[in-house]
Amino acid sequence: MGGRNGKEGVVEGFRVLTLLYRVSELPAGAFQRLVELFKTYRAVAALYFWSKRLNLEKGVELALERARQLPSYYRHAFDEESRVYQFSEIRKMKGPRKIVLKLPLVDALHPKCGAYIESNKLVVRLGGRERLELPLPERALKWLQEKEKEVAPLKVTKIVRIQWREDKPELLKVQIVLRVERLKPLTPDPKGALLVYADANSDYGIACVLALSDGAETKVLETPKLRPPNRGRRLRAAAKRQAAAAYGHKRGVNLALARRSTRFRAKGWVKAAAAQIFKKAFQIANGRSVIMNFDIPDTESIKDSYLQKTLLSLCKVSKNLANWFGVYATFECYPSTKCPFCGSELEMIYTRRTRIAYCRNCGFYDDRDFVPFYHWLKELGLPMPKWPLQRIELPEELRRKPLINS
């Protein structure tokens, strides 16, 4: 999703509410009608997808003709002018699974269209006079209201997406997608703005620095670090399994379990972490403008790291939140191994808790995770803060060095 209308200087942000319904609890007749709609939609969408992809004009025409079997509000999925057009990224997609099979029925819009909210239920129109009514829990309604308030006075538009798959027949997944469109935020004056630096780090998670500067002095307010939960425990469990496998105990089973413990369900954690950063920023900013930078390493440099996908998805997630809230955010990477004061290569000294970056030339030292923040300040034309940003327990070898006195 995003920018398919390609309007200059305009950004769009999304929030998604996902609801799961047990098929056995739905009215059987209406659900049957929905399944028929899915079947028709899938056939048309598959034909449309491949014809578009292979440049078969006749196929596209045929698909559009067949789409007439669908209620009019579902046909927007094939209308290139519509904001619910589903095939705009057709050339980039590997296969049609995502839009044709996984999200078979894509519906849009507000009242009088394919679906709408009426008091505490979501009404999905199925063509003719038929409707499927889905109860909306109190919590969901509250969430929707909160999100709408977040962007007020801007208005959100809603899109409803319904997913059902034969291989998971017992559940119906319904998503309500809120979308807001706003002018791209202008660059605020870094003097007086709340500065938020989020460094996605392959070893530690996300290290943040929140600071304020009046141009004469830069004050660091907080330096929270967000770490994925229980990594140590998961890795220890995996090591045990691997050891057992090495001794030949139930090799296959133990290896599979080891893999499962090391793998990490990243998406949920990233979303929560990103939301937390924005929440904290607004709290502290207290009405001031906010400038954020997300430092997310590129694919190559973190290819083999366990957090790889997590870190890459942070980019997408935070970009979307910035658009949603209208916050000015950049996504630049700054060096963590170069001294911000004299430009020398920094040495890394590992303690049990931190990796300390140390400059043999000028004596600067700090937690390695905070080094990029200094470079960012320089780029913004702001003075350097007092360092280290946080008290660091110095290892013996550094305490003896004469140059360190901060």
Ligand SMILES: [Zn+2]
């Ligand atoms: Zn230096």
